[in-house]
Amino acid sequence: MAWAGSDSQPHCKLSGPSEQAGKSLELDFSVAAVLPAGGSGERMGTAIPKQFCRLFQRPLISLTLEAFERVHWIKEIVVVVSQQNFEFMNSVIGQFGHSRTTVVVGGLTRHQSIFNGLKAFVENQPHQSWLMKPEVVIIHDAVRPFVEEDILYRVATAAKEHGAAGAIRPLVSTVVATNPEGYLDHSLERAKYRASEMPQAFTFDVIYKAYEQCTDYDFEHGTECLHLALQYCGVSAKLLDGPPDLWKVTYKRDLYAAESIVKENLSKSACIITAAQEEPVQLGTLLQEVLQRMMKVDLVKYSSSKESHCIQAISSGLYYNFIYINVHLNNTEALSCGIQKDDFAITKQLAKDAFGKNILIYNLLINYTQSMDKAQESVKEGALIIETLIKQRSPVLTGQLLVV
Amino acid sequence: MAWAGSDSQPHCKLSGPSEQAGKSLELDFSVAAVLPAGGSGERMGTAIPKQFCRLFQRPLISLTLEAFERVHWIKEIVVVVSQQNFEFMNSVIGQFGHSRTTVVVGGLTRHQSIFNGLKAFVENQPHQSWLMKPEVVIIHDAVRPFVEEDILYRVATAAKEHGAAGAIRPLVSTVVATNPEGYLDHSLERAKYRASEMPQAFTFDVIYKAYEQCTDYDFEHGTECLHLALQYCGVSAKLLDGPPDLWKVTYKRDLYAAESIVKENLSKSACIITAAQEEPVQLGTLLQEVLQRMMKVDLVKYSSSKESHCIQAISSGLYYNFIYINVHLNNTEALSCGIQKDDFAITKQLAKDAFGKNILIYNLLINYTQSMDKAQESVKEGALIIETLIKQRSPVLTGQLLVV
Numbered sequence: 001m002a003w004a005g006s007d008s009q010p011h012c013k014l015s016g017p018s019e020q021a022g023k024s025l026e027l028d029f030s031v032a033a034v035l036p037a038g039g040s041g042e043r044m045g046t047a048i049p050k051q052f053c054r055l056f057q058r059p060l061i062s063l064t065l066e067a068f069e070r071v072h073w074i075k076e077i078v079v080v081v082s083q084q085n086f087e088f089m090n091s092v093i094g095q096f097g098h099s100r101t102t103v104v105v106g107g108l109t110r111h112q113s114i115f116n117g118l119k120a121f122v123e124n125q126p127h128q129s130w131l132m133k134p135e136v137v138i139i140h141d142a143v144r145p146f147v148e149e150d151i152l153y154r155v156a157t158a159a160k161e162h163g164a165a166g167a168i169r170p171l172v173s174t175v176v177a178t179n180p181e182g183y184l185d186h187s188l189e190r191a192k193y194r195a196s197e198m199p200q201a202f203t204f205d206v207i208y209k210a211y212e213q214c215t216d217y218d219f220e221h222g223t224e225c226l227h228l229a230l231q232y233c234g235v236s237a238k239l240l241d242g243p244p245d246l247w248k249v250t251y252k253r254d255l256y257a258a259e260s261i262v263k264e265n266l267s268k269s270a271c272i273i274t275a276a277q278e279e280p281v282q283l284g285t286l287l288q289e290v291l292q293r294m295m296k297v298d299l300v301k302y303s304s305s306k307e308s309h310c311i312q313a314i315s316s317g318l319y320y321n322f323i324y325i326n327v328h329l330n331n332t333e334a335l336s337c338g339i340q341k342d343d344f345a346i347t348k349q350l351a352k353d354a355f356g357k358n359i360l361i362y363n364l365l366i367n368y369t370q371s372m373d374k375a376q377e378s379v380k381e382g383a384l385i386i387e388t389l390i391k392q393r394s395p396v397l398t399g400q401l402l403v404v
Numbered sequence: 405m406a407w408a409g410s411d412s413q414p415h416c417k418l419s420g421p422s423e424q425a426g427k428s429l430e431l432d433f434s435v436a437a438v439l440p441a442g443g444s445g446e447r448m449g450t451a452i453p454k455q456f457c458r459l460f461q462r463p464l465i466s467l468t469l470e471a472f473e474r475v476h477w478i479k480e481i482v483v484v485v486s487q488q489n490f491e492f493m494n495s496v497i498g499q500f501g502h503s504r505t506t507v508v509v510g511g512l513t514r515h516q517s518i519f520n521g522l523k524a525f526v527e528n529q530p531h532q533s534w535l536m537k538p539e540v541v542i543i544h545d546a547v548r549p550f551v552e553e554d555i556l557y558r559v560a561t562a563a564k565e566h567g568a569a570g571a572i573r574p575l576v577s578t579v580v581a582t583n584p585e586g587y588l589d590h591s592l593e594r595a596k597y598r599a600s601e602m603p604q605a606f607t608f609d610v611i612y613k614a615y616e617q618c619t620d621y622d623f624e625h626g627t628e629c630l631h632l633a634l635q636y637c638g639v640s641a642k643l644l645d646g647p648p649d650l651w652k653v654t655y656k657r658d659l660y661a662a663e664s665i666v667k668e669n670l671s672k673s674a675c676i677i678t679a680a681q682e683e684p685v686q687l688g689t690l691l692q693e694v695l696q697r698m699m700k701v702d703l704v705k706y707s708s709s710k711e712s713h714c715i716q717a718i719s720s721g722l723y724y725n726f727i728y729i730n731v732h733l734n735n736t737e738a739l740s741c742g743i744q745k746d747d748f749a750i751t752k753q754l755a756k757d758a759f760g761k762n763i764l765i766y767n768l769l770i771n772y773t774q775s776m777d778k779a780q781e782s783v784k785e786g787a788l789i790i791e792t793l794i795k796q797r798s799p800v801l802t803g804q805l806l807v808v
Contacts, residue, residue, distance in 0.1 A: 166588070168580065172654050173599035174628045175579050175592070176572065176643065184570075184641040187600065187631040188579070195577040196591065224578045227591040237588040239580065244655050250576050251648050256664030257657035388800040396792040400806055 025073065025153050029160055031201075032076040032134035033068055034117035037061050037089070037142035038106040050249055051142040052085070055259050056393065060249060061089075062096045063145035063262070069100055071149045076131050079142065080106040080117040102131060111219045111228075114139060115211040121204065133204055136160050139225055140199040146245040146261060152199055154240050159201035163235035166200035166226050167242030194239065197246045200225055206233045267390045269296040270321040271313055276303040280325045283366070286376065287323065290383035295390075321390045351399030362389055363401040378404050429477065429557050433564055435605075436480040436538035437472055438521035441465050441493070441546035442510040454653055455546040456489070459663050460797060464653060465493075466500045467549035467666070473504055475553045477560075480535050483546065484510040484521040506535060515623045515632075518543060519615040525608065537608055540564050543629055544603040550649040550665060556603055558644050563605035567639035570604035570630050571646030598643065601650045604629055610637045671794045673700040674725035675717055680707040684729045687770070690780065691727065694787040699794075725794045755803030766793055767805040782808050 037051045051061040061079065068077050077100050081089045089103045104120045106113030121133045136159050138152060151167055158165035171193055177185040207225060210232040214222065222228060226237045249258055270291065274284035284299050291297045300313045313319065351361040366382045367374075381404040389397070441455045455465040465483065472481050481504050485493045493507045508524045510517030525537045540563050542556060555571055562569035575597055581589040611629060614636040618626065626632060630641045653662055674695065678688035688703050695701045704717045717723065755765040770786045771778075785808040793801070 162587075164588075168582070169577075171579065172652060173573075173601055174631075175575065175597050176600045176630070177597055178572070178643050179640075182643055183566075184568075184630050184634060184643055186634075187627050188597075190627055191625070193579050193581055193592075196580040197577055221595070223591050223594055226580070226588050227578075230588060230590075236583075239582050239586055239588055244657075247655075247657070248576060251651075253648075253651070253661035253665060254657075257661040260660030260664070261657060384800045388798050392796055392798060394792050394796060396788045397806070402801070402804055402806075 025071075025149060027073045027153075027156060027160075029135040030132070031074050031136045031138060031156050032078070032121065032131070033074050033138040033140060034078045034080065034114055035061070035064065035068075035140050035142045036080045036106065036110055036113040036117065037085075038080055038082045038110065038113045039143070049085075050255070052088070053249075053255055055255070055262055058096065059092055060145055060255075060258070061142045062092055062098070063258075064140070064142050064147070065093075065096075065098045065101055067145060067147050068140070068152075069098060071152055074138065074152070075100070075134065076121075077101045078104050078117045078120050078131070080104045080113040082106055107219075109219055111211070111214065111222050111225075114225065115214075115219075118204070118208050118211060122208070135204060136201055137204050137207060138199050138201045139207075141248055143249040144198055144246055145249070145258060147199060148243065148245070151240070151242050151246065155199050155201040158238040158240060159203060162238040163206045163233070164200070164202045164226060164229040164237035166237050166239055167197045167246055168194035168239045169197050169242055169244070169246065171195050196224060196226060196239075197242055197248070199246075200237070202229060202235075206235050209233055263391055263393060266320045266393065267295060267387070269298075269319055270323060270386075270390065271319040272297060272299045272323045272325060273313070274299065274301055274325040275327075276301045277327075279327045283327060283375075283379070284325045286379045287325070287383060287386075290380050291323075291386065294383075294387050323386060347401070348399040355395055355398055360389070360393060360395060360398045362397065362399070365401060365403045367404070429475075429553060431477045431557070431560060433539040434536070435478050435540045435542060435560050436482070436525065436535065437478050437542040437544060438482045438484065438518060439465070439468065439472075439544050439546045440484045440510065440514055440517040440521065441489075442484055442486045442514065442517045443547070453489075454659070456492070457653075457659055459659070459666055462500065463496055464549055464659075464662065465546045466496055466502070467662075468544070468546050468551070469497075469500075469502045469505055471549060471551050472544070472556075473502060475556055478542065478556070479504070479538065480525075481505045482508050482521045482524050482535070484508045484517040486510055511623075513623055515615070515618065515626050515629075518629065519618070519623075522608070522612050522615060526612070539608060540605055541608050541611060542603050542605045543611075545652055547653040548602055548650055549653070549662060551603060552647065552649070555644070555646050555650065559603050559605040562642040562644060563607060566642040567610045567637070568604070568606045568630060568633040568641035570641050570643055571601045571650055572598035572643045573601050573646055573648070573650065575599050600628060600630060600643075601646055601652070603650075604641070606633060606639075610639050613637055667795055667797060670724045670797065671699060671791070673702075673723055674727060674790075674794065675723040676701060676703045676727045676729060677717070678703065678705055678729040679731075680705045681731075684731045687731060687779075687783070688729045690783045691729070691787060691790075694784050695727075695790065698787075698791050727790060751805070752803040759799055759802055764793070764797060764799060764802045766802065769805060769807045771808070 039049055039051065052059045055063065065077060065079070068074055079089060079101055081103060083105050086103060086105050092098070093101050093103060102120060104117050106116050118137065121131045136156050138156060140147060155165045155167060171190050174190050175188040175193060177188070179185040202225065206229055210228040213232040214228060218228065229235045229237060247254070249255055272284045272288055274280040281301060288297045288299050298313070298319070347361070347363055354361055364382055364385060366378045385402055385404065443453055443455065456463045458464070459467065469481060469483070472478055483493060483505055485507060487509050490507060490509050496502070497505050497507060506524060508521050510520050522541065525535045540560050542560060544551060559569045559571060575594050578594055579592040579597060581592070583589040606629065610633055614632040617636040618632060622632065633639045633641060651658070653659055676688045676692055678684040685705060692701045692703050702717070702723070751765070751767055758765050768786050768789060770782045789806055789808065
């Protein structure tokens with residue numbers, strides 16, 4: 001039996017199928033988004049700004065863009081980057097097919113960058129097309145990739161009603177004020193305060209007017225957009241409880257966490273493909289039963305006539321992992337089970353070629369020429385290995401022959 | 405060649421060799437620690453309280469205890485757990501050899517639990533021995549496992565001098581005050597505030613006196629110890645900048661991050677063990693050269709006379725990963741290289757037995773009966789697999805035969 005833990009597309013949607021694929025939210029006003037991505041990532045301790053750090057060969061910002069592009073009622077997305085990353089960001093847009101995204105050059109500070117992003121909707125900037133001014137604009141950090149449609153919908157509708165809205169979370173740590181000598185001045189009562197997170201949304205005119213009135217001090221030291229809307233437009237933002245996944249990738253450990261979340265999302269479902277003959281189907285069904293305890297598993301049988309059915313499953317985008325069952329019968333006692341060096345080399349080459357497309361291939365050999373009891377045990381063990389390979393997505397083991 | 409990515413001891417020190425192993429800090433006053441661990445972990449979304457969630461078969465709290473036990477000047481450690489976890493916590497103490505730790509039953513709230521922990525130093529509580537009252541007590545969360553000696557030393561000495569001290573970190577998010585209707589009241593200027601983290605330290609009498617004066621309201625809603633020391637003893641804590649690794653494991657993503665940090669710590673060094681003959685040494689040296697680009701690698705040669713040298717390396721606790729080189733020469737063309745089913749089964753059984761001791765074993769077969777150029781390429785590929793196996797520590801693949 002051979003199996004491939006593969007992605008259906010050259011660049012899989014790393015954030016996994018949306019939980020809300022079923023829902024279809026509609027809005028009767030126009031919405032666009034601005035994503036400031038000019039940060040240098042000094043807290044990450046890496047040379048690469050965190051928004052460009054790669055998860056499975058894909059920059060973090062591309063995951064965030066994908067999360068926005070899944071939301072059909074967000075018509076335009078503007079990413080604001082520093083001058084030196086402008087070309088690179090455009091290449092990311094091209095490589096990962098972010099068709100609704102426009103790249104804009106930012107300023108020296110976060111607020112200047114957001115303002116530059118907003119200007120893309122009202123002025124004809126060099127290097128970019130003129131975009132239609134939306135009624136509501138969502139502002140979100142490039143380094144918060146796990147944003148879902150629900151919270152985007154809630155901030156957008158609240159902004160339309162109240163002029164401004166933002167996601168908040170309970171404080172994890174107590175907040176303290178220090179005196180100039182470095183001693184505790186006072187602790188804030190945790191219950192009365194919240195962490196202000198992203199996304200935030202504003203009616204376009206409110207946030208644009210606020211930025212127009214900003215002082216140089218605001219641009220340099222200003223805390224956040226909600227505060228500017230309050231200070232310059234008298235708009236008190238509606239605050240909405242957001243989900244925990246909104247957190248900002250700030251430190252290296254956050255990148256580890258993001259990677260694990262992506263892996264988890266990718267390993268929620270798999271598709272077993274088998275020939276229509278009795279033995280492969282039997283093995284496939286057995287494997288499906290075991291794997292189903294860990295993830296959603298569908299079984300697709302192929303024959304010459306059903307091949308298109310199979311191709312359909314692969315290109316549906318519903319699965320990121322495929323298990324292809326191929327039964328070899330033999331009676332040899334040696335482990336190799338008739339696999340000669342050449343066969344092994346072919347699989348390795350196949351895996352090497354596929355890797356460029358973010359597809360990982362492994363060979364799992366299950367000893368099936370034995371009693372049903374033993375076969376079931378082997379399949380169980382095989383299922384555990386399959387689950388691990390799907391979860392770990394380790395490119396180094398691609399092409400390996402694994403034996404249970 | 406066979407290799408084992410193994411731990412030297414039944415239960416490896418998951419936090420890795422201390423970065424500060426070289427330093428030997430001394431204090432001229434006595435220090436103990438209290439670790440409240442009574443939380444229910446509701447934010448984690450798991451049934452198990454987060455302090456008992458397992459990383460590599462070991463509860464998180466055991467990692468935190470180990471971090472404290474590495475610091476020789478902390479003489480006693482008191483862990484405070486709920487009544488229902490008392491037995492379990494004691495079994496963890498026994499299983500992982502936490503010899504300087506005493507378990508105490510806590511109260512209904514965090515503050516009551518800390519107070520109970522402090523009482524262990526002044527009263528003869530049921531179920532525990534009377535502990536010597538220290539001059540300074542460090543209070544730390546069970547769910548902040550990556551605490552280093554440096555910050556413990558700094559809070560302890562600052563507490564001795566000022567009566568109280570605590571670690572702080574810059575705020576990641578802006579903090580906002582909400583009005584009762586859920587709108588923004590005001591944003592705090594981020595630069596003026598800090599997140600109050602752990603560890604904190606107090607002269608014992610200051611914190612004990614503060615708790616003695618606490619009201620029921622304080623016990624139930626009180627924000628944190630620093631505040632109580634200020635309110636009831638007029639002691640304004642010295643605040644010290646802490647490292648980013650002090651963060652609190654709060655959400656599931658934090659557990660992912662902790663796991664990745666432990667994996668990274670464990671994969672910083674390895675030890676290659678080879679026979680003293682020409683070929684294994686040659687292969688071992690080649691492998692060392694390649695692996696050294698990714699981690700610190702030492703080479704130990706064994707012969708009958710040097711066996712003790714080898715055992716010394718294994719039991720030193722300096723390495724968590726061993727690569728054992730075993731050269732088989734053969735000329736067969738089949739992949740199995742003469743490994744028959746029985747041999748494979750023996751390795752699998754060996755791996756199964758070792759797994760209970762948190763030791764992972766893999767077989768990596770490098771084709772070495774070829775030109776030097778090709779051998780080097782094979783070793784390079786093998787080194788990548790070794791690195792991955794060391795980093796991923798996947799128990800499911802233990803016992804596998806891998807071929808390059």
